[in-house]
Amino acid sequence: MPHTSNRGNEMPESPIRKLVPYAEIANNKGRVVYHLNIGQPDIETPQVAIDALRIIDRKVIEYSHSAGGIGYRTGLAEYYNKLNFNVTTDNILVTTGGSEALLFAFYSCMNEGDEVIIPEPFYANYNGFSKTAGVKVVPVTSNIDNGFALPPIADFEKLITPKTKAILICNPGNPTGYLYSKEELETLRDIVKKHDLYLISDEVYREFCYDGKTHHSVFNLTGIENNSIVIDSVSKRYSMCGARIGAFLTKNKELLAVALKYAQARLSPPTMGQIAGEAALNTPQSYFDNVINEYVNRRDVLIEGLNSIEGVKCPNPGGAFYAVAELPVDNAEKFCQWLLEEFEYNNQTVMLAPAAGFYATKGLGEKEVRLAYVLNVDSLKKAIECLRHALNVYEGSTIKNKVLV
Amino acid sequence: MPHTSNRGNEMPESPIRKLVPYAEIANNKGRVVYHLNIGQPDIETPQVAIDALRIIDRKVIEYSHSAGGIGYRTGLAEYYNKLNFNVTTDNILVTTGGSEALLFAFYSCMNEGDEVIIPEPFYANYNGFSKTAGVKVVPVTSNIDNGFALPPIADFEKLITPKTKAILICNPGNPTGYLYSKEELETLRDIVKKHDLYLISDEVYREFCYDGKTHHSVFNLTGIENNSIVIDSVSKRYSMCGARIGAFLTKNKELLAVALKYAQARLSPPTMGQIAGEAALNTPQSYFDNVINEYVNRRDVLIEGLNSIEGVKCPNPGGAFYAVAELPVDNAEKFCQWLLEEFEYNNQTVMLAPAAGFYATKGLGEKEVRLAYVLNVDSLKKAIECLRHALNVYEGSTIKNKVLV
Numbered sequence: 001m002p003h004t005s006n007r008g009n010e011m012p013e014s015p016i017r018k019l020v021p022y023a024e025i026a027n028n029k030g031r032v033v034y035h036l037n038i039g040q041p042d043i044e045t046p047q048v049a050i051d052a053l054r055i056i057d058r059k060v061i062e063y064s065h066s067a068g069g070i071g072y073r074t075g076l077a078e079y080y081n082k083l084n085f086n087v088t089t090d091n092i093l094v095t096t097g098g099s100e101a102l103l104f105a106f107y108s109c110m111n112e113g114d115e116v117i118i119p120e121p122f123y124a125n126y127n128g129f130s131k132t133a134g135v136k137v138v139p140v141t142s143n144i145d146n147g148f149a150l151p152p153i154a155d156f157e158k159l160i161t162p163k164t165k166a167i168l169i170c171n172p173g174n175p176t177g178y179l180y181s182k183e184e185l186e187t188l189r190d191i192v193k194k195h196d197l198y199l200i201s202d203e204v205y206r207e208f209c210y211d212g213k214t215h216h217s218v219f220n221l222t223g224i225e226n227n228s229i230v231i232d233s234v235s236k237r238y239s240m241c242g243a244r245i246g247a248f249l250t251k252n253k254e255l256l257a258v259a260l261k262y263a264q265a266r267l268s269p270p271t272m273g274q275i276a277g278e279a280a281l282n283t284p285q286s287y288f289d290n291v292i293n294e295y296v297n298r299r300d301v302l303i304e305g306l307n308s309i310e311g312v313k314c315p316n317p318g319g320a321f322y323a324v325a326e327l328p329v330d331n332a333e334k335f336c337q338w339l340l341e342e343f344e345y346n347n348q349t350v351m352l353a354p355a356a357g358f359y360a361t362k363g364l365g366e367k368e369v370r371l372a373y374v375l376n377v378d379s380l381k382k383a384i385e386c387l388r389h390a391l392n393v394y395e396g397s398t399i400k401n402k403v404l405v
Numbered sequence: 406m407p408h409t410s411n412r413g414n415e416m417p418e419s420p421i422r423k424l425v426p427y428a429e430i431a432n433n434k435g436r437v438v439y440h441l442n443i444g445q446p447d448i449e450t451p452q453v454a455i456d457a458l459r460i461i462d463r464k465v466i467e468y469s470h471s472a473g474g475i476g477y478r479t480g481l482a483e484y485y486n487k488l489n490f491n492v493t494t495d496n497i498l499v500t501t502g503g504s505e506a507l508l509f510a511f512y513s514c515m516n517e518g519d520e521v522i523i524p525e526p527f528y529a530n531y532n533g534f535s536k537t538a539g540v541k542v543v544p545v546t547s548n549i550d551n552g553f554a555l556p557p558i559a560d561f562e563k564l565i566t567p568k569t570k571a572i573l574i575c576n577p578g579n580p581t582g583y584l585y586s587k588e589e590l591e592t593l594r595d596i597v598k599k600h601d602l603y604l605i606s607d608e609v610y611r612e613f614c615y616d617g618k619t620h621h622s623v624f625n626l627t628g629i630e631n632n633s634i635v636i637d638s639v640s641k642r643y644s645m646c647g648a649r650i651g652a653f654l655t656k657n658k659e660l661l662a663v664a665l666k667y668a669q670a671r672l673s674p675p676t677m678g679q680i681a682g683e684a685a686l687n688t689p690q691s692y693f694d695n696v697i698n699e700y701v702n703r704r705d706v707l708i709e710g711l712n713s714i715e716g717v718k719c720p721n722p723g724g725a726f727y728a729v730a731e732l733p734v735d736n737a738e739k740f741c742q743w744l745l746e747e748f749e750y751n752n753q754t755v756m757l758a759p760a761a762g763f764y765a766t767k768g769l770g771e772k773e774v775r776l777a778y779v780l781n782v783d784s785l786k787k788a789i790e791c792l793r794h795a796l797n798v799y800e801g802s803t804i805k806n807k808v809l810v
Contacts, residue, residue: 008513265419
């Protein structure tokens with residue numbers, strides 16, 4: 001029997017999905033599991049997008065252009081230009097989700113063995129994409145105590161080597177929900193300009209900014225037009241993760257030409273996803289107003305609830321729909337598994353994502369979890385009560401004043 | 406300005422698509438271009454697949470399972486078992502087209518620098534996927550004079566090194582249309598068994614076998630269950646290339662577990678494509694009977710027509726909808742470009758794919774082209790007449806008895 005590849009063996013398992021077998025155990029016991037572990041929103045897809053599929057009248061579901069259909073790219077350029085991106089259709093490659101856009105960025109910017117600096121904790125699949133592309137992730141650590149703000153410029157600079165080719169950020173961030181300020185982005189601009197690096201900005205949560213804060217894109221910065229890449233996706237914006245439609249944006253023509261070759265090799269992004277994505281561009285503002293209102297309510301319930309539990313620490317995120325919380329436990333992964341395998345409170349339990357998998361530095365995040373507030377307020381309240389009870393009965397809990405329940 | 410990656414710069418351009426700018430020139434001159442260059446069939450997608458999209462009643466277009474929805478995989482397993490594949494849903498990963506299935510195979514079976522033996526000419530994007538995965542293509546040359554049959558076993562064996570991890574075939578073949586016999590597959594089985602290699606079989610044209618010939622899959626061979634991988638796709642079978650739905654199949658559990666990690670990193674294959682793909686499993690046999698009848702008529706018209714031109718040599722393909730022909734020209738790429746840039750016959754011209762890009766050995770295929778018979782018989786006849794005239798007036802033509810037209 002031939003061996004599987006070393007690189008395949010070394011591919012990290014998704015920390016978000018690796019507890020799935022334990023969730024099945026809980027399901028098999030008939031327990032209600034509140035899924036706060038995965039970024040699959042329960043928010044409805046805009047009706048305009050679904051309607052566009054329902055009236056498909058094509059005879060042949062053909063490939064699109066490898067860069068995406070020109071009609072869709074034209075609509076996308078308009079959408080981006082309302083955000084002052086100053087792009088044309090030639091700056092846009094439509095991709096199979098943000099995932100593929102990231103892979104295109106890694107392949108096009110970096111050789112095997114090159115390094116990308118990423119503030120940690122970061123979206124765990126960045127590890128998988130880096131491994132796939134043979135690129136080394138160099139983490140710069142952000143801290144729960146200042147809400148996961150951008151680490152100081154000196155922390156970045158001491159990590160830059162001749163192998164460093166790019167800095168990758170997620171803004172607003174998955175898993176922290178942190179929204180970078182204009183000043184933080186300007187700091188990043190100065191670093192990439194000084195060291196001639198790429199700045200890859202994953203902005204798939206762009207629409208989800210709260211408390212009157214505004215999103216600042218790397219495409220709103222001047223002077224680094226040839227350094228900047230935006231990773232985008234319709235998955236979260238329109239709650240249509242299954243469409244698998246994203247985008248790779250750059251004003252660097254040489255870079256786009258290289259990325260296009262990767263796009264041509266895989267022929268075309270999904271045609272039906274593009275039909276839905278193009279229609280979704282006409283989603284009324286009221287949809288976003290409602291969604292953001294809903295997420296703010298959920299966030300408030302979740303963050304307040306979490307911080308009301310003794311020993312739990314959770315900063316208030318400015319965007320996206322995630323939060324990272326520190327729990328009073330010996331080990332978050334062990335706790336998360338126990339929640340599914342053994343715990344129940346009124347026949348309910350909670351599924352969380354252990355945060356260690358969102359760090360590249362070994363040993364960090366071992367008491368932290370990521371929570372996605374993709375459930376309604378009522379379910380969130382129940383999930384918090386579950387968690388409160390769990391932390392009181394869990395053997396490895398470090399809560400001092402346990403109340404036996 | 407930061408540099409693009411070396412590997413990106415070395416990515417081959419698609420030989421199928423690189424003449425597109427010249428086709429635009431022809432279009433701009435108002436010329437009718439017969440596109441025999443690309444495998445985008447004009448055949449209608451089965452109505453059951455389109456209908457399934459038209460009745461979508463989901464509120465949220467969600468991710469599916471990373472391995473593909475269980476409903477679709479159950480249907481797929483049934484489909485494969487009718488072909489005596491003897492698989493369960495656990496042997497199947499639904500992928501984003503056959504392209505992604507090939508990438509998963511390369512990453513999971515091979516490390517950077519490992520070698521894969523591929524009979525040439527081969528589907529040109531195998532070069533792109535190999536480059537992406539850092540794998541080296543070692544070609545074993547097949548010959549137009551015996552219709553591109555499997556090269557002798559000795560040719561394979563002399564190429565096997567400690568770096569060789571896999572043999573990749575396409576059956577029936579793109580670009581040659583060659584359909585491997587049971588005996589040829591058994592030869593391959595003996596090689597992979599002896600040297601403990603993977604046998605990756607791209608079978609996306611499985612349904613397109615002509616003249617009463619039967620398709621033999623590597624999954625019909627016994628004794629190499631842990632070595633065999635089937636690459637599949639709905640693109641050609643149901644003429645829905647834009648769905649971007651393929652499959653990676655293996656009975657090797659360890660290998661499937663590794664491939665699943667790559668699948669998890671990119672979250673899920675397209676949901677709408679899976680809906681269409683699942684519905685397409687109910688396509689009536691009459692659809693395939695009609696399609697195959699149509700392709701046989703086209704093939705007969707094309708191959709007869711081509712061989713009726715002085716100096717043109719084109720073996721009769723047993724499957725798929727491609728043929729490779731040798732033309733009486735100095736250089737096929739130059740000729741193909743000239744067809745688009747300069748030639749016209751009654752305001753028509755032909756777009757062909759120069760075959761050199763389908764070979765890994767430099768210098769081979771320089772007088773050959775790939776033709777996809779994805780146009781109706783009437784258009785094919787017109788295209789052949791164009792070609793006949795073109796070969797009479799082209800400066801680099803090596804036809805002896807030119808008839809001035």
